[in-house]
Amino acid sequence: MRDFPETTTVFDPATFDAETRNQFGEVVSAHTHSLHRDAMFTDEGLAALLDRYPREHIGVYRMGDTPESWECGRLGKVTGQQMVQAVKDGRIWLNLRAADRRDPELAEMNRRIFAELKAIIPGFRPFNTDLGLLISSPRARVFYHLDVPRVMLLHLRGHKSVWLYPREEPFVDAHGLEAVVSEKTEEEIPYSPEFDAGGECFHLAPGDMVHWPQNAPHRIDNGDDLNVSLSIEFMTPVAQLRANTILANAWLRDRFGLKSRIEARPNAGWLPKVLLARAFRLLEPRHKKPTVIPHTFLLEES
Numbered sequence: 001m002r003d004f005p006e007t008t009t010v011f012d013p014a015t016f017d018a019e020t021r022n023q024f025g026e027v028v029s030a031h032t033h034s035l036h037r038d039a040m041f042t043d044e045g046l047a048a049l050l051d052r053y054p055r056e057h058i059g060v061y062r063m064g065d066t067p068e069s070w071e072c073g074r075l076g077k078v079t080g081q082q083m084v085q086a087v088k089d090g091r092i093w094l095n096l097r098a099a100d101r102r103d104p105e106l107a108e109m110n111r112r113i114f115a116e117l118k119a120i121i122p123g124f125r126p127f128n129t130d131l132g133l134l135i136s137s138p139r140a141r142v143f144y145h146l147d148v149p150r151v152m153l154l155h156l157r158g159h160k161s162v163w164l165y166p167r168e169e170p171f172v173d174a175h176g177l178e179a180v181v182s183e184k185t186e187e188e189i190p191y192s193p194e195f196d197a198g199g200e201c202f203h204l205a206p207g208d209m210v211h212w213p214q215n216a217p218h219r220i221d222n223g224d225d226l227n228v229s230l231s232i233e234f235m236t237p238v239a240q241l242r243a244n245t246i247l248a249n250a251w252l253r254d255r256f257g258l259k260s261r262i263e264a265r266p267n268a269g270w271l272p273k274v275l276l277a278r279a280f281r282l283l284e285p286r287h288k289k290p291t292v293i294p295h296t297f298l299l300e301e302s
Contacts, residue, residue, distance in 0.1 A: 008034055008037075009034065009116060010033050010034055010035060010112055010113055010116050011031060011032070011033055011034075011116050011117070011120065012032060013120050015031050015032055016031065016120050016121065021120065021121050021122065024121050024124065024211070025150055025211065025213060025214065025236070025239075026213060026265075027213065028164050028200060028210065028211070028212045028213070028216070029210070029211050030202060030208065030209065030210050031208075031209040031210075031211070032207050032208060032209065033154050033207060033208075033209050034207065035109065035154060035156060035207075035230070036155070036156045036157065036206035036207045037207075038109075038156075040105060041156045041157055041228050043081075043084055046080065046084050046135060046228065047079070047080035047081040047083070047084050048080060049080065049103065049105075049133075050079075050080030050083050050084070050094075051079060051080035052103070053096060053099075053102065053103060054102055055075055057096065057097070057098075057102055058075060058083075058094060058095075058096060059072075059093075059094065059095035059096070059097065060072070060073045060074065060075055060092065060093070060094055060095075060299050061073065061092070061093045061094075061095065062090065062091050062092050062093065062297065063091055063093065063140065063141060063143075064091070065141070066143075067143045067188055070143070071296045071297060072293040072294070072295055072296065073295055073296065073297040073298060073299050074295045074298060074299070075298075075299050075300075076298045076299060076300030076301070077300050077301050078299055078300050078301050079301075082301055082302075083135075083299070084135070084226075086299055086302075087135050087136065087137050087226060088137065088138070088226050089137075090137055091137045091139065091140050092136070092137045092140070092299070093134065093135070093136040093137065093140055094134070094135040094136070095132060095133075095134055096132060096133040096134075096135075097130070097132045098130050098131070098132065099131050099132055099133045100129065100130070100131035106131055106133065109131070109230075110129060110131040110232070113131075113154075113232065114126055114129060114234075124236070125236055125237060126150075126234040126235065126236055127234065127235055127236070128149070128233075128234060128235045129232065129233070129234040130149075130232065130233040130234065131230060131231075131232050132230070132231045132232070132233070133228070133229075133230060133231075134227070134228065134229045134230075134231055135226070135227070135228050136222055136226075136227045136228075136229075137222065137226065137227075138158075138222060138223065138224045138225055138226060138227075139221075139222055139223075139224065140222045140227070141219070141220065141221050141222065142218075142219060142220035143188060143191070143219055144188065144189060144190075144191030144195075144217060144218070144219040145186075145187040145188045145189060145217065145218070145219070146167070146172060146177070146180060146187060146189060146215050146216065146217045146218070147187060147214075147215070147233065148180065148181055148214075148215070148243055149214065149233040149234055149235050149239065149243075150211075150213075150214045150233065150234055150235065150236065150239050151211070151212065151231065151232065151233050152209060152210075152211045152230075152231075152232045152234075153204070153209065153210050153211075153229055153230070153231055153232075154208075154209045154229065154230040154232065155204040155205065155206060155207070155208045155209065155227075155228075155229050156206055156228040156229055156230065157206055157225075157226060157227060157228035158206070158222065158223060158225040158226050158227035158228065159203065159204065159205055159222075159223035159224075159225060159227070160203075160204050160220055160221065160222045160223055160227050160229070161201055161202070161203050161204070161220065161221045161223070162201070162202045162204060162210055162218060162219075162220050163196065163199050163200070163201050163218060163219050163220070163221075164199060164200050164201075164202070164210070164212050164216055164217075164218045165195055165198065165199040165200075165216060165217040165218065166198060166199075166216065167213060167214075167215045167216045167217065167262060167264065168262055168264070169262070170192075170195070171195055171198065171199075171217050172189055172215070172217050172262070173262075174249065174259065174260055174261055174262050175253065175259075176189045176190070177189075177215060177246060177262060178246055178247075178249050178250035178253060178260075179250070181215075181243055181246040181247050181250060182246075182247055182250040182251075184250075189217060191217075191219065195217075204229075213264075214239050214242060214243075215242075215246075238266060241266060241270055241274055242266070242270075244273065244274045244277035244278070245263070245269075245270045245273040245274060245277070247277045247280065248273035248274070248276040248277040248280065249273065251276065251277070251280045252276075
């Protein structure tokens with residue numbers, strides 16, 4: 001049974017001052033939200049969600065302390081309640097990607113989030129929104145990586161530390177960024193502990209939100225409790241232009257050895273590169289096949 005009033009706003013507009021509204025997505029910004037009070041995110045609410053959610057669209061993973069320890073599993077005979085308990089007991093990560101397209105309650109939550117942001121932030125025009133629900137164990141980690149779209153993280157339960165880094169060298173080089181955008185590599189990029197001196201750490205509690213610039217590298221360490229978060233990806237017209245510019249840079253590097261630098265802000269050179277990226281997609285269409293990751297463990301009733 002839901003106990004989150006539909007009239008409750010997700011965000012307090014007062015936490016978005018004029019500077020934040022003007023720079024939303026261009027700089028790291030921290031906010032608060034009210035979704036952590038929704039009964040969907042209690043143990044009982046999560047169990048009910050997992051029971052009704054399409055089983056084939058629940059990603060299940062486990063990890064140690066290094067990227068090489070990351071494993072993909074599959075669900076056996078296990079209930080939603082047992083999944084929640086397994087996450088509490090081990091270093092497990094459940095990932096419900098595109099959950100707004102598979103669960104009506106999360107779809108409504110996604111609609112409310114973006115309706116309020118569009119009302120608060122002038123000129124904010126998001127599209128291709130993807131609301132993912134992450135349920136992860138105490139001390140689980142998300143290793144150093146970057147995302148192609150823009151990302152917001154709304155924290156719901158537990159405590160986690162989010163490290164955010166500038167989208168420039170040495171934190172990421174142009175070649176590495178191009179490889180991720182052109183899908184030659186996964187999202188992971190090389191990390192050095194020395195980067196932390198130039199990064200910024202946010203310690204998130206339930207009701208906290210953080211949003212960072214597109215392609216900014218980041219990593220996450222959970223605290224000593226079960227963590228639940230909404231990871232929301234989306235594009236905007238400028239974000240789409242940036243992604244296409246980087247894709248064109250990758251093509252120019254591969255074909256002609258031309259090396260481009262990372263460009264943080266739109267400029268006159270983006271338009272011809274966007275047109276080139278569109279031509280490139282026609283000349284060499286990317287038929288990305290789903291990555292087949294071997295299942296190395298089974299999450300089942302103990």
